[in-house]
Amino acid sequence: MPLHLSTAQPDFEQRFLDMLSMKREDAADVNEAVSAIIADVRERGDEALLDLTGRFDRLQLAPGGIAFSKAEIAAETAKVSPEDRAALALAAERIRAYHARQIPEDMEWTDPEGATLGWRWTPVSAAGLYVPGGQASYPSSVLMNAIPARVAGVERLVICVPTPDGIVNPLVLLAAELAGVDEIYRIGGAQAIAAMAYGTETIRPVDKITGPGNAYVAAAKRHVFGRVGIDMIAGPSEVLIIAEGEQNPEWLALDLLAQAEHDADAQSILVTPDDALARAVVAEVERILPTLPRAAVAGASWRDYGTVIVTRDLDEAAKLSDRVAPEHLELCVSDPEALSRKTRHAGAIFLGGWTPEAVGDYVSGPNHVLPTARSARFSSGLSVMDFLKRTTMARLTPEALGAIGPAAVRLAASEGLSAHGLSVAARIRALNRGGA
Amino acid sequence: MPLHLSTAQPDFEQRFLDMLSMKREDAADVNEAVSAIIADVRERGDEALLDLTGRFDRLQLAPGGIAFSKAEIAAETAKVSPEDRAALALAAERIRAYHARQIPEDMEWTDPEGATLGWRWTPVSAAGLYVPGGQASYPSSVLMNAIPARVAGVERLVICVPTPDGIVNPLVLLAAELAGVDEIYRIGGAQAIAAMAYGTETIRPVDKITGPGNAYVAAAKRHVFGRVGIDMIAGPSEVLIIAEGEQNPEWLALDLLAQAEHDADAQSILVTPDDALARAVVAEVERILPTLPRAAVAGASWRDYGTVIVTRDLDEAAKLSDRVAPEHLELCVSDPEALSRKTRHAGAIFLGGWTPEAVGDYVSGPNHVLPTARSARFSSGLSVMDFLKRTTMARLTPEALGAIGPAAVRLAASEGLSAHGLSVAARIRALNRGGA
Numbered sequence: 001m002p003l004h005l006s007t008a009q010p011d012f013e014q015r016f017l018d019m020l021s022m023k024r025e026d027a028a029d030v031n032e033a034v035s036a037i038i039a040d041v042r043e044r045g046d047e048a049l050l051d052l053t054g055r056f057d058r059l060q061l062a063p064g065g066i067a068f069s070k071a072e073i074a075a076e077t078a079k080v081s082p083e084d085r086a087a088l089a090l091a092a093e094r095i096r097a098y099h100a101r102q103i104p105e106d107m108e109w110t111d112p113e114g115a116t117l118g119w120r121w122t123p124v125s126a127a128g129l130y131v132p133g134g135q136a137s138y139p140s141s142v143l144m145n146a147i148p149a150r151v152a153g154v155e156r157l158v159i160c161v162p163t164p165d166g167i168v169n170p171l172v173l174l175a176a177e178l179a180g181v182d183e184i185y186r187i188g189g190a191q192a193i194a195a196m197a198y199g200t201e202t203i204r205p206v207d208k209i210t211g212p213g214n215a216y217v218a219a220a221k222r223h224v225f226g227r228v229g230i231d232m233i234a235g236p237s238e239v240l241i242i243a244e245g246e247q248n249p250e251w252l253a254l255d256l257l258a259q260a261e262h263d264a265d266a267q268s269i270l271v272t273p274d275d276a277l278a279r280a281v282v283a284e285v286e287r288i289l290p291t292l293p294r295a296a297v298a299g300a301s302w303r304d305y306g307t308v309i310v311t312r313d314l315d316e317a318a319k320l321s322d323r324v325a326p327e328h329l330e331l332c333v334s335d336p337e338a339l340s341r342k343t344r345h346a347g348a349i350f351l352g353g354w355t356p357e358a359v360g361d362y363v364s365g366p367n368h369v370l371p372t373a374r375s376a377r378f379s380s381g382l383s384v385m386d387f388l389k390r391t392t393m394a395r396l397t398p399e400a401l402g403a404i405g406p407a408a409v410r411l412a413a414s415e416g417l418s419a420h421g422l423s424v425a426a427r428i429r430a431l432n433r434g435g436a
Numbered sequence: 437m438p439l440h441l442s443t444a445q446p447d448f449e450q451r452f453l454d455m456l457s458m459k460r461e462d463a464a465d466v467n468e469a470v471s472a473i474i475a476d477v478r479e480r481g482d483e484a485l486l487d488l489t490g491r492f493d494r495l496q497l498a499p500g501g502i503a504f505s506k507a508e509i510a511a512e513t514a515k516v517s518p519e520d521r522a523a524l525a526l527a528a529e530r531i532r533a534y535h536a537r538q539i540p541e542d543m544e545w546t547d548p549e550g551a552t553l554g555w556r557w558t559p560v561s562a563a564g565l566y567v568p569g570g571q572a573s574y575p576s577s578v579l580m581n582a583i584p585a586r587v588a589g590v591e592r593l594v595i596c597v598p599t600p601d602g603i604v605n606p607l608v609l610l611a612a613e614l615a616g617v618d619e620i621y622r623i624g625g626a627q628a629i630a631a632m633a634y635g636t637e638t639i640r641p642v643d644k645i646t647g648p649g650n651a652y653v654a655a656a657k658r659h660v661f662g663r664v665g666i667d668m669i670a671g672p673s674e675v676l677i678i679a680e681g682e683q684n685p686e687w688l689a690l691d692l693l694a695q696a697e698h699d700a701d702a703q704s705i706l707v708t709p710d711d712a713l714a715r716a717v718v719a720e721v722e723r724i725l726p727t728l729p730r731a732a733v734a735g736a737s738w739r740d741y742g743t744v745i746v747t748r749d750l751d752e753a754a755k756l757s758d759r760v761a762p763e764h765l766e767l768c769v770s771d772p773e774a775l776s777r778k779t780r781h782a783g784a785i786f787l788g789g790w791t792p793e794a795v796g797d798y799v800s801g802p803n804h805v806l807p808t809a810r811s812a813r814f815s816s817g818l819s820v821m822d823f824l825k826r827t828t829m830a831r832l833t834p835e836a837l838g839a840i841g842p843a844a845v846r847l848a849a850s851e852g853l854s855a856h857g858l859s860v861a862a863r864i865r866a867l868n869r870g871g872a
Contacts, residue, residue, distance in 0.1 A: 087846035094840065098553060101543060109537075116787075117534055117801050122780040124814050138851050171850055207813040226669065229814030233662065248866075254859035261855045293854050336831065344558040351552075351831035354863060358856040359832060362844040365553050366828035377643040378560050378665030380826040390816040391780075392802035395772065395787035396795065404530065408798040410523035414607055415574050418729050419697045420794040423690035427790060430684070 002306030024236045024265045034190045034219040041194035046201045052191040057164045066202045068184040076170040091363045092178040098365030099151045102384040114400035121388045123153035128196035130211035133162035139175035146179035152387035157181045162188020193220035197228045235373035236265035240326035242317045244333045245274035253284030260301035261294040267305040271317040278308050318342040325376040328357045347376045398431045438742030460672045460701045470626045470655040477630035482637045488627040493600045502638045504620040513610040527799045528614040534801030535587045538820040550836035557824045559589035564632035566647035569598035575611035582615035588823035593617045598624020629656035633664045671809035672701035676762035678753045680769045681710035689720030696737035697730040703741040707753040714744050754778040761812040764793045783812045834867045
């Protein structure tokens with residue numbers, strides 16, 4: 001049974017805080033193993049990749065077999081049904097259209113003192129995307145990571161996807177093709193992250209690594225951070241649904257279960273001022289749960305982390321949501337725009353009963369890589385910006401330096417940095433003498 | 437003597453690669469000590485802060501003395517000279533004006549299928565800024581961290597600055613006042629980071645922590661990352677100057693020394709097609725170096741990491757600069773705009789001989805917190821964006837769900853996520869029946 005709370009309970013605040021601080025993930029300490037793998041790949045390059053792939057993926061590759069060839073990709077993607085291909089192409093096109101609007105503009109202006117200031121955005125040169133193998137090998141995640149990189153203008157886009165026992169997911173290769181990926185390697189785990197960060201004979205290093213993965217992949221990403229950029233370290237996923245009485249309990253139950261079926265660590269939270277709706281939704285969840293192919297996973301998530309909170313009104317619901325800062329926030333209410341303006345902390349908001357979170361996972365257009373575990377308080381989902389960086393620009397005229405330089409000299413002196421001051425003062429002296 | 441390279445040398449490529457991979461910092465392993473400090477602050481709160489401040493800063497505080505009072509701040513800032521105050525105010529105003537232009541716009545549009553999409557930016561609720569004590573206690577860094585947070589709309593802005601032996605830097609307090617900081621605490625080290633991340637009786641927790649610090653502070657920031665957001669972990673600083681023959685060797689020498697005086701780990705690189713200029717600048721450095729108050733630091737940096745590279749032409753210089761991806765790039769050439777368009781990877785670019793890097797440290801307006809140690813390949817300097825996060829928004833009409841929902845159902849099936857598919861299919865069924 002999920003946790004039932006009501007803001008009318010005298011001990012609500014403590015029970016809500018306990019819910020907020022529930023630890024949903026046992027992070028295995030794999031740091032030592034990962035350090036050894038990374039050191040091995042740095043030392044032995046391709047040879048290490050072949051050994052580690054044999055050991056972890058039960059797959060003997062030849063050095064020439066680390067990369068998928070064009071012919072192999074064509075043979076695999078030919079297996080995809082026309083219907084799946086069309087669905088993936090629709091998703092790719094909508095994701096591309098959404099992310100194309102994220103490209104930020106360069107700026108330049110000249111201020112009254114004569115300083116021309118601004119900034120310029122440029123893409124990362126090469127990006128690597130990790131794609132898990134097996135069960136969690138999601139073609140949608142390939143699109144969500146690779147398309148923003150391509151839209152940003154990344155020149156070289158690399159995928160590493162393990163193929164345990166040689167099993168390939170043709171949809172992953174098709175998604176890579178649709179997204180415009182340049183190179184695909186059949187390696188995984190910490191060894192794939194090390195190869196992308198440091199390079200081997202076959203794989204040239206990249207500048208930024210994104211994509212989800214297991215504990216080894218996450219630890220390896222933390223390890224190489226600084227050498228390359230990384231995206232966030234994904235934690236267990238969550239949805240919070242705020243619903244009013246007239247909403248369809250079956251739909252809400254399915255939305256809660258869609259979150260729960262991801263992972264036993266996922267969390268589904270329903271917040272409503274309507275006690276009858278809360279009970280109806282819970283009954284629907286219990287009815288549908290046993291019928292799901294992933295009933296075991298969804299059931300564990302619902303039992304351990306499922307939460308229903310009855311509030312006084314929608315305003316109180318919005319306030320609680322902000323304290324959760326959910327990855328996904330569904331507003332199944334009559335005026336979702338108004339309610340959305342009362343919340344500040346959420347990775348993505350789905351407005352109204354006709355926008356189930358699952359369309360956001362695939363086809364609505366926004367990214368499905370979103371801040372988990374309350375990190376929407378301070379971070380954003382994946383976007384084109386993750387593959388761009390800003391260079392600030394400044395050009396002073398001699399007069400501008402004459403106007404603002406003396407303040408720099410003063411501040412440099414107060415910080416004890418004399419060469420800083422001299423570098424400005426020498427120019428001001430020349431200016432006062434009439435030139436360089 | 438600095439390293440002298442020329443692209444005409446037959447072994448240039450290897451020597452350049454060696455220079456790129458020079459390790460400039462010995463990161464002491466303080467992880468265990470930092471873990472213990474963080475655990476202590478989480479366990480004992482203020483009491484731990486008092487004990488640790490006594491031990492590390494040789495300062496016995498009472499619980500009520502952790503925060504600076506308004507009267508204490510007023511008494512300290514009154515000590516600042518009118519000239520220093522005016523310089524700091526000019527810097528604050530220029531930094532504010534530059535960063536105000538960085539506020540990104542919210543977006544919303546409706547696509548042909550009837551999906552209303554977009555995103556909304558909201559500020560982090562509370563941010564904490566770490567300011568080192570003693571020698572590296574820079575009022576300019578207070579402005580550079582606090583003003584972007586304030587411009588972003590952060591509601592609560594906190595500073596922790598240690599006061600070893602009770603010594604306070606009045607300019608740091610004045611900078612905090614000018615930037616609009618709400619609370620200032622006289623604690624430092626890993627204990628300050630722990631207090632801001634987890635909270636104590638006196639200090640409420642924040643959502644994001646920025647600011648430079650020693651090895652303990654850096655390790656503590658890594659440790660609390662995820663619980664709160666952090667900015668980059670700063671490494672040793674560097675400047676790369678591309679110069680043509682007609683530039684003033686003394687100015688260039690001072691710019692190289694301004695970088696070198698920061699830290700013995702700092703790196704100053706001159707790249708020029710003009711061998712005579714290279715020799716003249718080196719001679720100027722040697723002449724000025726002994727006259728600097730920080731000659732020992734600057735001399736160590738110049739001796740160990742200073743580098744002069746003579747190239748065939750400016751294009752080759754720009755290509756080498758991109759491989760360094762310097763934190764600071766000075767273009768002391770006749771057409772700096774044209775040359776700037778040939779580079780992609782730099783934290784900040786200073787165009788022309790009248791824009792010494794030191795004005796950027798204080799008064800030009802752009803942020804001086806910039807990506808170090810080649811990380812400009814994939815990251816940007818501190819900005820208003822670091823204190824904002826993006827929430828993506830989607831609202832589908834029933835017709836929009838009818839148009840794009842079937843593709844989501846298809847993709848959910850291909851990924852084995854049946855509740856995802858059902859949550860969309862149930863609504864499409866209702867739509868086909870004519871309503872919810």
